[in-house]
Amino acid sequence: MRIRARRRTSVVLAALxxxxxxxxxxxxxxxxxxxxxxxxxIPSSVQLTSSDDTGLAPGSIKHVWLIILENKSYDATFxxxxxxxxLWQTLPQQGVLLKNYYGTGHSSQDNYEALxxxxxxxxxxxxxxxxxxxxxxxxDTIIKTGGLGxxxxxxxxxxxxxxxxxxxxxxxVYPSDTPTLFNQLDAAGKxxxxxxxxxxxxxxxxxxxxxxxxxxxxxxxxxxxNNPTTNPTQTSxxxxxxxxxxxxxAQANDQYVAKHFPFPWFHSLLDGTSTATTGDASTAGGxxxxxxxxxxxxxxxxxxxxxxxxxxxxxxxQSEATTPDFSWITPDNxxxxxxxxxxxxxxxxxxxxxxNPLASVGSDPENSTPINYxxxxxxxxxxxxxxxxxxxxxxxxxxxxxxxxxxxEGNPPFTYSGNSFYNADNYGPTATDKPGxxxxxxxxxxxxxxxGKNVASQPEGPNSTLSTNxxxxxxxxxxxxxAFIDRPPAxxxxxxxxxxxxxxxIVRGGSxxxxxxxxxxxxxxDGSIVTDSSITELxxxxxxxxxxxxxxxxxxxxxxxTDVGKTATSPTDTAVAGSFQLVDGNGTPVTLTxxxxxxxxAAETLTQDPLYDATDATPGGGETGSVLISPYIRPGSVSSxxxxxxxxxxxxxxxxxxxxGTDTAKLAPGVGSVSGGLDGLGHxxxxxxxxxxxxxxxxxxxxxxSTPSPALPEAPLAIGLPLVALAAGGTALTVRRxxxxxxxxx
Amino acid sequence: xxxxxxAALAAGITLAASACGASHSSSHYGGYxxxxxxxxLHTDPHHxxxxxxxxxxxxxxxDTVDVHLASGDALITAVGPATPGQGLDPEPQISYVTWTVxxxxxKGSVPVALRDFSAVDxxxxxxxxxxxxxxxxxxxxxxKGTKVTFAMRAQMPTGEGLLHWEPGGKLSPVAWDFTVETx
Numbered sequence: 068m069r070i071r072a073r074r075r076t077s078v079v080l081a082a083l084x085x086x087x088x089x090x091x092x093x094x095x096x097x098x099x100x101x102x103x104x105x106x107x108x109i110p111s112s113v114q115l116t117s118s119d120d121t122g123l124a125p126g127s128i129k130h131v132w133l134i135i136l137e138n139k140s141y142d143a144t145f146x147x148x149x150x151x152x153x154l155w156q157t158l159p160q161q162g163v164l165l166k167n168y169y170g171t172g173h174s175s176q177d178n179y180e181a182l183x184x185x186x187x188x189x190x191x192x193x194x195x196x197x198x199x200x201x202x203x204x205x206x207d208t209i210i211k212t213g214g215l216g217x218x219x220x221x222x223x224x225x226x227x228x229x230x231x232x233x234x235x236x237x238x239x240v241y242p243s244d245t246p247t248l249f250n251q252l253d254a255a256g257k258x259x260x261x262x263x264x265x266x267x268x269x270x271x272x273x274x275x276x277x278x279x280x281x282x283x284x285x286x287x288x289x290x291x292x293n294n295p296t297t298n299p300t301q302t303s304x305x306x307x308x309x310x311x312x313x314x315x316x317a318q319a320n321d322q323y324v325a326k327h328f329p330f331p332w333f334h335s336l337l338d339g340t341s342t343a344t345t346g347d348a349s350t351a352g353g354x355x356x357x358x359x360x361x362x363x364x365x366x367x368x369x370x371x372x373x374x375x376x377x378x379x380x381x382x383x384x385q386s387e388a389t390t391p392d393f394s395w396i397t398p399d400n401x402x403x404x405x406x407x408x409x410x411x412x413x414x415x416x417x418x419x420x421x422x423n424p425l426a427s428v429g430s431d432p433e434n435s436t437p438i439n440y441x442x443x444x445x446x447x448x449x450x451x452x453x454x455x456x457x458x459x460x461x462x463x464x465x466x467x468x469x470x471x472x473x474x475x476e477g478n479p480p481f482t483y484s485g486n487s488f489y490n491a492d493n494y495g496p497t498a499t500d501k502p503g504x505x506x507x508x509x510x511x512x513x514x515x516x517x518x519g520k521n522v523a524s525q526p527e528g529p530n531s532t533l534s535t536n537x538x539x540x541x542x543x544x545x546x547x548x549x550a551f552i553d554r555p556p557a558x559x560x561x562x563x564x565x566x567x568x569x570x571x572x573i574v575r576g577g578s579x580x581x582x583x584x585x586x587x588x589x590x591x592x593d594g595s596i597v598t599d600s601s602i603t604e605l606x607x608x609x610x611x612x613x614x615x616x617x618x619x620x621x622x623x624x625x626x627x628x629t630d631v632g633k634t635a636t637s638p639t640d641t642a643v644a645g646s647f648q649l650v651d652g653n654g655t656p657v658t659l660t661x662x663x664x665x666x667x668x669a670a671e672t673l674t675q676d677p678l679y680d681a682t683d684a685t686p687g688g689g690e691t692g693s694v695l696i697s698p699y700i701r702p703g704s705v706s707s708x709x710x711x712x713x714x715x716x717x718x719x720x721x722x723x724x725x726x727x728g729t730d731t732a733k734l735a736p737g738v739g740s741v742s743g744g745l746d747g748l749g750h751x752x753x754x755x756x757x758x759x760x761x762x763x764x765x766x767x768x769x770x771x772x773s774t775p776s777p778a779l780p781e782a783p784l785a786i787g788l789p790l791v792a793l794a795a796g797g798t799a800l801t802v803r804r805x806x807x808x809x810x811x812x813x
Numbered sequence: 814x815x816x817x818x819x820a821a822l823a824a825g826i827t828l829a830a831s832a833c834g835a836s837h838s839s840s841h842y843g844g845y846x847x848x849x850x851x852x853x854l855h856t857d858p859h860h861x862x863x864x865x866x867x868x869x870x871x872x873x874x875x876d877t878v879d880v881h882l883a884s885g886d887a888l889i890t891a892v893g894p895a896t897p898g899q900g901l902d903p904e905p906q907i908s909y910v911t912w913t914v915x916x917x918x919x920k921g922s923v924p925v926a927l928r929d930f931s932a933v934d935x936x937x938x939x940x941x942x943x944x945x946x947x948x949x950x951x952x953x954x955x956x957k958g959t960k961v962t963f964a965m966r967a968q969m970p971t972g973e974g975l976l977h978w979e980p981g982g983k984l985s986p987v988a989w990d991f992t993v994e995t996x
Binding site: 160161384385386387456459460461462464465466509595596626627628629631646647648690696698702703769773 | 840841842843844845846847848849850867933935936937938939
């Protein structure tokens, strides 16, 4: 019912915006009818071809804060099952929920790079650069052929090792002719800053940062002596660096991870010099730019610890003049929902039992002693409850602000447990009633909106491609990297084929293997329930034997599996209490007659493996959902248009009008410029896809803005009138929506 | 990395001021904007949850769910579980509990069958549904404009649980949270 109401809203608003375009002349460059709701095809009679399709007047959005969280699928985040009511319920009621927002790949790091550059995944970034912090491609491997269609790789960086090369052979840091959104902001005279929680180590009281895990430029992994070109950090050997136990994972005194901070992964940001005085790339080389007024993109004015009293977020929010136009916020590996159990502070000690903050806004919440170590969406909710009210109280937010809470990827599928909680499954109780790979395939889905139509695909790029053999089996992993399914094994011998079921030439990417036998330590005394912290839904139907405990029944299987969230009381605790029902082959519960302590789950074959899939493609990063809050968004809005990171990048480029920037020098390989992008309209990488839809009037549902009224740009009366009409239309639509809701409720 | 931070900060402030303009520099920090709902916690008892195969949703008992399936759309409401003999001494630990389900067809055809409903308790035990005594047979489907109301029951212990609906034996697009209470 609600979806139908939204369709009507879109049509009426579209008509109003078209009216504005006709009457207002130049307004046509910023407003148009567009897709919305579940039937996003735009009627041809109202379809426009404007490059800037946000539906907002120029300059309306003055400040953006992007908070990026980690690895949760839509159903894990927005289903209420993971103790995250602030993100699930509160924030969507303040703004708009994008139900169909997709990551662009697996695993994490490729998503961050896609967001800021429009570059597609490649195997090293898909594996979070766990081998080395070194160079990827070169300026002369940027693809110059093709156009801007979905199947073209124009402007993408090709690995020197070629497509689908293994992890460690491609490199990670993009060459200097690869521009980022931040270069575009520099050239357009816009200010920005990257904030990272725990950058330079945890800020707990009395603790001196001892590690240089992120001592390289722009928060890159390694020491200040490391750089990706002449002295790459060997991220696969962290213990060779004093005080470092992991570069890609959190450690107790420092939960920052460079893989979730996009800045150190582009030479166009690393290579800046402070000698140039303008934002023109020609003075610094490649796509490198100089920030507004000088300095470099990696200096302390642009890369900061989130909680720094002198450079941090709260400090900068005190006035609109000190607030950057664009703020990128990376929580640490606990607060971003990544770790199920946190290595360090999860901010749980910063709130009372009613969820109210114990300290004043602006204080460092890590100046508290955690009362538990539960991570996941529980921890990210604590982070959001601390920092979003902080932003909302700033003068910059009230004057054209936009808060965007999003995720890098939908990882893992909710039903597979992982770092999601409370995932009692829907399967069982018979041995043959088992989960399939369908949830894994869904977690690798792609989605975006092209020319007003939702499409379940995205450009895959030149490096992690999708291809099949004559039998329809997927030979290469694509941007989804086979992240949550098991592919056939590669052949060690072709004639005869070994091992059984192997596929010659397959590149398995992140594919798992069909599980072998597994020994679990369990508890169970009577009844049919066995407590097993290792059990997941994917084990449903596996045969269970026990050669340790006398009296254990034979011919029994894993029935209904339940993983229930629990509070982790230490960094070595678990966040989930798992159990399963012991059943016979007919699904009938089997009662234990004596205690059980150890069991063995039988190995699976390809045909028994619930995750085995040889033919379905893994094109993307899965559906995550996203929430945005702004005076230009009517609280409680919902959009079902397909968006992804490329859509997001294009939206930011349009909101900040980067195409008006001064850096129009051609990049060396002849693939556009920093300010003009690939299409001359300011869009870089796959943000320049022809027809790619940006966040429009399904997102910015209150285009007139809310009080305090933002200052409208100076404009002739002819433009002002249709804007007033838009405001009136918005009011009428509100009434219509309320009436519709009452009907639905009745 | 912190070397020169103060100088850089000062520069940053200056730069930001030049980029953002001075028209709003007198605004003070503090207070929430008026457009944000004063209480953004959901309180509407008639909230309609939207659920699909692709986007399952989660509801509390009593919630109406707007379900969109490949075969059709329907509004479905599950009320319960009702427990007999509340307040008895001693309190029964296991009871026959009853749900009342209403399905209203909106579009196409939506399958309805008792076997598509099941409850799971907080340790994962599964409870199939049985018809209540004297209950008329349930239509196998609802179509646009038709409405069916029926009761079903299961023998369950007190405590937390989830009621799943798996229309046509497919994955559950929705689950209702409930508590069996006999006190």
